[in-house]
Amino acid sequence: MILIGERINAGFKDIANAIRTKDPTAVEKWAVAQAEAGATYLDVNIGAASRDPADMAWLVETVQKAVPTKISVDSTKIEAIEAGLDAIDGRGVLVNSTTADPGKLEKIIPLAVKHEAMLLGLAMDERGSPQNVERRVENGAMVFMAATEAGIPPERIVLDPILMPIKFMQEQVPNVLEAIEQYTHLSDPPPHISVGLSNIGSKTAERGRIVRTFLVMAMARGLDAAILDVCDEETIAAVATAELMLNQEIYSDSYIRAFRIKAGGSA
């Protein structure tokens, strides 16, 4: 499972403040905490706190000084993604993200090619978020085809079917699960499949249970990546347990400890 740590995001006040004041303390703290928790990638997002691509470069550099973990450069703005990628010191990187909008694909894909990056594609297009399985699959396939034609192999492509809050769009959850399964048939080996996991629990009273139950159900359908709160021990334990159920890891009584050793984090 590819675990993308969500916490270095200007949507959180401490990170927004860090970007404004250029005080690295909060960024370093979350970089270390998420790396120790076993994050494969650290998502880095300047959000609405800044319009300046230089802030993305600062955030990437600050994280790189703190930990050796790979980085997910996350922005809806092409200039910010470019600035983040230029700041990468040679470690693995994920471009987060493109949509199926042709105007966006033609700008973002060359960046992923140039930086030999993983590419995350959202199943959205210029019309907005998908409301059914068909649109999710169509948009996902569009990203997949465009990336493949540019020479990016399936192993470096991550598709995101757009997970929505269960409290407001309950009918979309089965659609997301079905789209995940259909993505696994796109190629052999299939692309990676990810969701923004925290979305599903937004504004709910049972956030943890909702997030973890969806995660396990989605893994059973083919989900093998997520942007999530990696510091939530119960969620990570659910991932480790689901990997056993899928026979992806060898069972041992201390399998959660084994999962953490493999993820490179501390126990």
Added chain:
Amino acid sequence: MTVQIPDAKKSWPHTINELTIGATAETGGTRASTVVVGGETTLPFYHFEGSMPNAPVVAMEVWDIPPEDWPEPLQAPFADVMSEPGTWAAACVERHGAQMICLRLKGCDPNGANRSPDEAAAAAKRVADAVGVPLIVWGCGNDDKDNEVFPVVAEAMSGENCLLGTITEDNYKTLTAVGTAYGHKLIAESPVDINMAKQVNILALDVEYPAENLVIYPSTGALGYGIEYVYSIMERLRIAGLKGDKVVAMPMLCDIGVEVWGVKEAKAPEAEVPGWGDVATRGPMWEASTAVVYLLAGADILIMRHPEAVRMTLETIRRLMGGGGTQ
């Protein structure tokens, strides 16, 4: 029309741990040579696909007391040396090409001769003095007694970088501490159970014994006695290790001789089993056949008994490693 054969080569993301046993004067020991095992980047002998930098090695088994229950074909080659572990070990190396010696401390068994820890250490010293190859020291199998014996033996062998065994899920604390204190590698044993094989390694890591110093012993079954179970466990462990499961990415060891020479196919005289052929040929063949199966499963260290079986196995390893020629 040309048929395109698809390229079946795989690239594995992880490498099996490489581990050195034995120490020469340069590294604080007295061995004439050391042995390096592991380091594979692919499945056994898949030279077309990846690298197998170290050939599997054969250790020959020596006891601290003369074994009484070894069948005649196994006693005969050692009749002149078995009374003393040093001379026995020297014969294994000089006459039969053993690359390591495994000293089994059978004499310490409280249900047998019940020898003291000091006597065990003296036996280990005699073997160390008699041969220059690296050593494996294997306990008597009684946990309480082994926990008394190993601290003394490990101290006596300090600096020699031996391979000591075994730790199990129920008994690992003493030996991991002793291994750390005196600089020895350890054998992690599990009873034909892949989950316990993984668990015992995690337990060792939890007491801060380094994963790089462990060898997995997944138990061994003789040909005809559960060999396929162990084979599939070893194969799965190796694949998981190559895929990146650091907790099982260790070299593996098989204890061939003790299993083979306990089964009737290897030791029953022809008079008892008419039509099975001469036991003097059949026994070593059974041991060598068992050994070769485990080589293909991924064994890095084989502990063996009969000189002819050792000869056949070493020749097979040479050829599987690309040495060419015929036997």
